[in-house]
Amino acid sequence: MGLWACSPYAFALWVPYSEATFTAFLMWTLIAVVARRWLWAGVLCALAGTVRPTSAVLVAVVAVSAIRAMTLRRAGWRPWAAMGLAPLGLIFSWLYLGSRIGRLDGWFIAEKAWDQQFDFGLGSLRFLQKLITYQSMDIRYPLVLTVILVVAVGVVALALDRQVPWPLVLALAGAWELMFGTPGAPLSKPRFILPFLPIMLLLVMRPVARLPRTVQGCLYGSGAIFAGWYAFGLLVLFKHPP
Known part of the structure; x- marks a missing residue:
């Protein structure tokens, strides 16, 4: 969790956003x-749905897991209940x-209105094309x-790791697809993945745990400094909200 808290977009955990x-x-x-x-x-999935719409990924994970349990005839009626509640x-x-807008849709x-409708990645491909051809020079875009x-690499690596439960891999893959498949402001894309980042950090958790305490301290300290510097740039130096 320390590595997660030191990620560049971890400032979203202590500003008035819903990520935490x-x-x-x-x-x-x-x-x-x-x-x-x-x-x-x-x-818990139902509660997550009241916080962020990205819970759609979580609903899908619960549904697929419940269907698999029902196929294997495990847990009786409880997987059905989970599918209904999620x-x-x-x-x-x-x-x-x-109800606030006055329309069901x-x-x-x-x-x-926010240019956040799912487009299967067309908007992200346009963003990548502009970045690769130097049509956009914002220093934050390479990040x-x-x-x-x-x-994307993390999803593949976790899928190949048999020690990682497959629902976690499915959740991270769904979050990546949601991040890539939704247009809008490119700088908001890392916020899609931030809540799911602890899953990907399973790849480095065991190697980091074997490091000496002094090395771990340096790693966390440098990460915190970088995250603080990046957050300062987003929140103070740039005019638009992150």
Whole structure:
């Protein structure tokens, strides 16, 4: 968790954003799924849905896991209950926003207004094309590209690691697809993946744990300094919100 807290976009955990709360619900939902605590998984996933729309990925993970459990005839009726409970929070959020706008499709109108409707990656490909051809010179954009590539590699690496439960890999893959498949401001893309970042850090958790304490301290310290510098640049030096 120390490495996660030192990531460049970790400032979103202490500003008035929803990442910290959503991450808590996300991680506990995945723990419940892996432990086959189906009722807890459904309830926690529903709570996550009231916080962030990216919980759609989590709903899918719970559903796939529950279907697999039902196929193997495990846990009786509880996987069915988890499937029914999981999307309730997200549905409530959609209906609440629709009631505020006065239309049932209010959520999709808001998505279109913010240019956040899912386009299967076309917007991200245009962003990459501008970056590669030097049409955009924002110094922060290479970091966004790095995040996209590193997470893609991380998904593949975790999928090849048999010690990592497959629901975690599915969650990270879904988050990457959501990040890549949604247009909008490129600088907001790392925020899609931030709550799921602890999953990817499983790749480095064991090697880091074997390092001497002094090396770990230097690693965490340098990470914290870099994260603080990056957060300062986003929050103070640049005019637009991160």
